[in-house]
Amino acid sequence: MNSISSDVIRGYNDTMILYLLLEGPSYGYEISKQIKSLSQEKYLIKETTLYSAFTRMEKNGYIESFNDNTENGRRRTYYRITEPGRAYYLEKCAEWALTKEVVERFIKEGNYSGDNQ
């Protein structure tokens, strides 16, 4: 047990992406690297999962795409978070608090001795 299976974190991919977009516009490859490092390699989002999340969230109005026309490097699609996106993110944070509370009533703690790190 050193990484997270996808159907456990399912439903929080969008939240993680939006969190990173709160700090400013970004694009696919960068987001995936940030998720990797912020999670300390414990969660690696799949490319297809990421890009389909972009598509879905843009359709839902949570993010907007645009192109960087300073135009020195590679072609990229940038995304920025919208106001509905911020609201959605906050909802998900509240929902997380509830979920955590509920799930933990069904979890037995202990006996995985605190691994350092």
Next chain:
Amino acid sequence: MNSISSDVIRGYNDTMILYLLLEGPSYGYEISKQIKSLSQEKYLIKETTLYSAFTRMEKNGYIESFNDNTENGRRRTYYRITEPGRAYYLEKCAEWALTKEVVERFIKEGNYSGDNQ
């Protein structure tokens, strides 16, 4: 926000069911009532979700079904947890700890002032 959407808790239905089975054999209707009350009405598992979880987990060897032949009330299918089921449950608990740790790096706490239930 007073209930939990399903794809958030997806991946923990099995864990919740197994937790309840740790205390002894049980059956569908009872489990659903217990999930409701233990979660303080915050999560209501759908019947079809519950019974398909039973089927899946029995196929995976995490639970076993049997009939109560004291036979005074309705026909029920009871389930008991197996050894692999216990092991699986403990794995999920460990995974939960990891998941929680990761997800919380992407969550902004605060500003949902503790609503009194």
Next chain:
DNA sequence: CTATCATGCTATGTCTGTCGTGGTATTAAT
């Protein structure tokens, strides 16, 4: 005795998010 409600379970098909596979294209380094 029949209607109704709570209990208890199952069959069938749909939907959604994740992901495997495979492909395209640009840039930088060897």
Next chain:
DNA sequence: ATTAATACCACGACAGACATAGCATGATAG
């Protein structure tokens, strides 16, 4: 030239959750 890292996308498969619908028993009320 070739390779690796970057950057993205199309397509289809799959699994879990769920809507809908149905069946059957037992208890309670009229």
